[in-house]
Amino acid sequence: xxxxxxxxxxxxxxxxxxTVSIDGxxxxxxxxxxxxxxxxxxxxxxxxxxxxPLLEPVGACRQCLVEVATPDREGNVKPMPKPxxxxxxxxxxxxxxxxxxxxxxxxxxxxxxxxxLLINHPLDCPVCDKGGExxxxxxxxxxxRATSRFEDVKRTYPKxxxxxxxxxxxxxxxxxxxxCTRFSDQIAGDPFIALVERGALQQVGIYEEQPFESYFxxxxxxxxxxxxxxxxxxxxxSRPFDLVSTPDVCExxxxxxxxxxxxxxxxxxxxxAGNDPEVNEEWxxxxxxxxxxxxxxxxxxxxxxxxxxxxxxxxVAWQEALSAAxxxxxxxxxxxxxxxxxxxxxxxxxxxxxxxDVLATTNIDHRSRPHSEEERDFLLRHVVGTxxxxxxxxxxxxxxxxxxxxxxxxxxxxxxxxxxxRKGYRQTGTSIRSIAPLTTRGLDKLGGGxxxxxxxxxxxxxxxxxxxxxxxxxxxxxxxxxxxxxxxxAYILLGERLATVPGALAAAAxxxxxxxxxxxxxxxxxxxxxxxxxxxxxxxxxxxxxxMLTAAAEGSLGGLVVGGVDVHDIGITGGARVxxxxxxxxxxxxxxxxxxxxxxxxxxxxxxxPHAERSGxxxxxxxxxxxxxxxxxxxxxxxxxxxxxxxxxxxxxxxTRTVTESRRSLEASQEPRATGYPPRVRxxxxxxxxxxxxxxxxxxxxxxxxxxxxxxxxxxxxxxAPRAAISPLTAQALGVVLGDLLTVxxxxxxxxxxxxxRAMVDHVVWxxxxxxxxxxxxxxxxxxxxxxxTKGGTA
Numbered sequence: 001x002x003x004x005x006x007x008x009x010x011x012x013x014x015x016x017x018x019t020v021s022i023d024g025x026x027x028x029x030x031x032x033x034x035x036x037x038x039x040x041x042x043x044x045x046x047x048x049x050x051x052x053p054l055l056e057p058v059g060a061c062r063q064c065l066v067e068v069a070t071p072d073r074e075g076n077v078k079p080m081p082k083p084x085x086x087x088x089x090x091x092x093x094x095x096x097x098x099x100x101x102x103x104x105x106x107x108x109x110x111x112x113x114x115x116x117l118l119i120n121h122p123l124d125c126p127v128c129d130k131g132g133e134x135x136x137x138x139x140x141x142x143x144x145r146a147t148s149r150f151e152d153v154k155r156t157y158p159k160x161x162x163x164x165x166x167x168x169x170x171x172x173x174x175x176x177x178x179x180c181t182r183f184s185d186q187i188a189g190d191p192f193i194a195l196v197e198r199g200a201l202q203q204v205g206i207y208e209e210q211p212f213e214s215y216f217x218x219x220x221x222x223x224x225x226x227x228x229x230x231x232x233x234x235x236x237x238s239r240p241f242d243l244v245s246t247p248d249v250c251e252x253x254x255x256x257x258x259x260x261x262x263x264x265x266x267x268x269x270x271x272x273a274g275n276d277p278e279v280n281e282e283w284x285x286x287x288x289x290x291x292x293x294x295x296x297x298x299x300x301x302x303x304x305x306x307x308x309x310x311x312x313x314x315x316v317a318w319q320e321a322l323s324a325a326x327x328x329x330x331x332x333x334x335x336x337x338x339x340x341x342x343x344x345x346x347x348x349x350x351x352x353x354x355x356x357d358v359l360a361t362t363n364i365d366h367r368s369r370p371h372s373e374e375e376r377d378f379l380l381r382h383v384v385g386t387x388x389x390x391x392x393x394x395x396x397x398x399x400x401x402x403x404x405x406x407x408x409x410x411x412x413x414x415x416x417x418x419x420x421x422r423k424g425y426r427q428t429g430t431s432i433r434s435i436a437p438l439t440t441r442g443l444d445k446l447g448g449g450x451x452x453x454x455x456x457x458x459x460x461x462x463x464x465x466x467x468x469x470x471x472x473x474x475x476x477x478x479x480x481x482x483x484x485x486x487x488x489x490a491y492i493l494l495g496e497r498l499a500t501v502p503g504a505l506a507a508a509a510x511x512x513x514x515x516x517x518x519x520x521x522x523x524x525x526x527x528x529x530x531x532x533x534x535x536x537x538x539x540x541x542x543x544x545x546x547x548m549l550t551a552a553a554e555g556s557l558g559g560l561v562v563g564g565v566d567v568h569d570i571g572i573t574g575g576a577r578v579x580x581x582x583x584x585x586x587x588x589x590x591x592x593x594x595x596x597x598x599x600x601x602x603x604x605x606x607x608x609x610p611h612a613e614r615s616g617x618x619x620x621x622x623x624x625x626x627x628x629x630x631x632x633x634x635x636x637x638x639x640x641x642x643x644x645x646x647x648x649x650x651x652x653x654x655x656t657r658t659v660t661e662s663r664r665s666l667e668a669s670q671e672p673r674a675t676g677y678p679p680r681v682r683x684x685x686x687x688x689x690x691x692x693x694x695x696x697x698x699x700x701x702x703x704x705x706x707x708x709x710x711x712x713x714x715x716x717x718x719x720x721a722p723r724a725a726i727s728p729l730t731a732q733a734l735g736v737v738l739g740d741l742l743t744v745x746x747x748x749x750x751x752x753x754x755x756x757x758r759a760m761v762d763h764v765v766w767x768x769x770x771x772x773x774x775x776x777x778x779x780x781x782x783x784x785x786x787x788x789x790t791k792g793g794t795a
Contacts, residue, residue: 020095035086050177051087059088065109067098083109114144120155130227132240165717174228180220189445190214218289232714249628250288251611255416256620261631285415293711295610305605325604326649328587332559336363336548340564341525344616346662348534350640362539366531370571375499387623392520398424401489405434408495411442438760456784462507466514490517503682530619546572552582563591575778609636694765722774723756725766743793752793
């Protein structure tokens with residue numbers, strides 16, 4: 001019998017096949033295939049601990065030993081003198097492999113390795129978090145000895161050791177497979193965890209002055225083949241066989257990661273990365289893994305509420321709340337619909353249809369963040385309708401020749417995109433450049449180069465790149481970047497921060513056209529791309545988010561339907577003051593899970609289901625549909641169901657009672673979608689800070705003060721400490737040295753942080769947008785604004 005691995009001729013043109021015999025089965029596999037992979041192709045399982053298909057082979061555990069014979073120069077097949085590790089040896093023509101199934105030698109070798117591993121391994125499976133899903137446990141039963149010859153006292157260590165606030169180490173359980181250290185070094189680029197000492201004393205450890213502060217540390221817990229690494233949030237809370245598992249999709253960012261949600265007795269206890277080779281492979285970030293407790297903090301809205309004449313919210317029945325909402329919206333002369341980034345595509349369609357069919361308005365926007373009219377036109381022209389087949393995909397990026405990042409910090413804003421770019425950099429030498437004010441640690445891990453640009457000057461840099469051929473005096477990095485963007489395999493990735501830089505999106509489109517590079521837009525929130533496809537952008541004559549709030553504050557817009565929006569995130573002129581004034585004057589119907597910045601002004605609150613209790617789909621930044629099912633069965637209602645009920649109360653059939661009905665309605669809808677016009681390149685005035693001033697640069701860190709991360713103290717423990725970053729020249733002008741405090745102020749914002757002096761654009765100060773003790777969201781709509789910077793202050 002011969003087994004041949006199928007191969008896509010487009011993806012792998014005419015691979016050179018090697019025929020090898022494994023336990024008497026001939027299998028043809030591509031050249032350089034590992035023996036252990038060839039065995040998998042033949043359906044033969046070889047036990048292993050250190051081997052992982054996404055990690056480089058290391059041969060650390062020796063559990064996969066097999067007998068190998070190869071032809072010599074005369075063609076005589078001769079066995080190797082000792083068993084070989086099948087996870088490090090590549091196949092060769094005519095090779096004959098005998099696994100534990102047919103070879104007593106291989107079977108004895110594997111039994112010996114297992115016996116050595118179990119000498120000091122504790123027999124505490126009933127209390128170990130890995131018990132019930134442990135490869136060591138399973139393989140000890142299938143490939144180990146029935147009895148142990150060890151009669152001495154097992155080695156023990158003090159435990160657990162906090163590798164970080166969320167990852168704990170039980171050293172006596174470690175089998176030294178090096179999966180965790182290889183993941184940290186090869187995949188995440190955070191080599192702060194390593195094997196230390198030698199021989200019997202060898203153990204996993206951390207560098208004393210470098211804690212394991214990685215955004216991807218939870219993956220080491222998942223791939224650990226024993227119970228050596230555990231998560232603090234899940235430790236001792238349940239056994240795997242007590243859990244009910246549901247396939248899921250992450251709701252935190254636009255990557256669209258596959259997850260597995262495990263729950264018990266109506267409570268989500270843990271989430272694991274799913275295996276999806278097209279998207280997240282087998283990885284996810286710590287935020288997606290551990291930030292799921294926000295809906296179970298005790299302040300969740302369980303019942304509808306209506307604000308009475310005394311100004312207090314009181315719990316009412318659904319019918320009374322819907323009647324009050326319908327009456328208030330009918331009384332308003334103009335309406336607006338604000339949609340947050342947490343909603344599914346089906347929910348977004350319901351909001352869009354509700355705005356146009358029930359409220360008869362084109363005042364609808366999903367952008368609960370800094371935005372612009374230019375961005376709306378760009379999205380409709382370059383983003384709507386694109387897909388992995390027609391646009392940019394993860395798999396394309398990991399094989400890219402060149403990638404230009406503009407207004408995007410992948411490690412902070414799109415972590416799986418970051419891992420794919422790092423994979424491309426390590427495996428195919430992808431050239432990565434970023435137009436930004438400073439080189440971040442994430443860009444360093446991508447081997448990336450910086451094209452320096454102060455916030456607000458990105459348009460000029462992009463136009464210089466597009467017209468580089470006409471300027472022989474252009475800077476070297478501009479010349480190199482322009483050359484790299486020409487030809488196949490070049491990509492330009494844009495972040496949502498460019499929305500507030502006049503002309504930047506149009507200049508990026510012009511650069512893509514001039515060089516032939518493919519263009520992709522990467523938002524930060526999970527629901528943004530689906531909301532665009534569902535029509536949650538203002539139509540002709542319609543107002544965007546900022547316009548609706550400004551009109552409401554002026555009294556010309558009287559009714560607002562708000563779903564999952566934090567007004568502090570919007571970044572409109574006047575900041576939270578104008579937003580709060582708008583909400584106070586308008587009649588507000590809020591669809592929300594927990595109290596938010598809208599709650600104190602809401603006239604009617606309609607509770608909706610959190611992510612774990614609803615079905616639907618997201619569309620990730622690629623344009624790939626990512627469906628998910630409810631993990632918990634409850635009576636909570638999704639946004640699309642609540643909007644259908646409200647529309648019914650107002651005399652209109654919305655047709656979004658269920659996910660299926662909403663999807664069918666979306667597919668069949670002929671909604672008047674806003675027209676996208678080619679954005680014009682508008683040049684912004686270059687910021688000119690004076691003495692004691694600087695240009696503000698800011699973006700969100702992955703782990704910050706976001707509401708979806710509340711209720712998870714272990715995760716918060718690994719958030720980066722906020723710092724105010726300035727260049728040495730700027731520090732010299734301010735008289736600031738390392739260790740000083742720096743106060744940044746503008747309008748009603750005043751932030752004091754420890755200073756970090758680093759190589760970056762002069763006369764620029766970088767702050768995290770919304771981290772502990774540092775909230776500059778009211779200025780985030782004007783990254784590039786002039787702020788006052790002074791030495792000292794009180795942190």
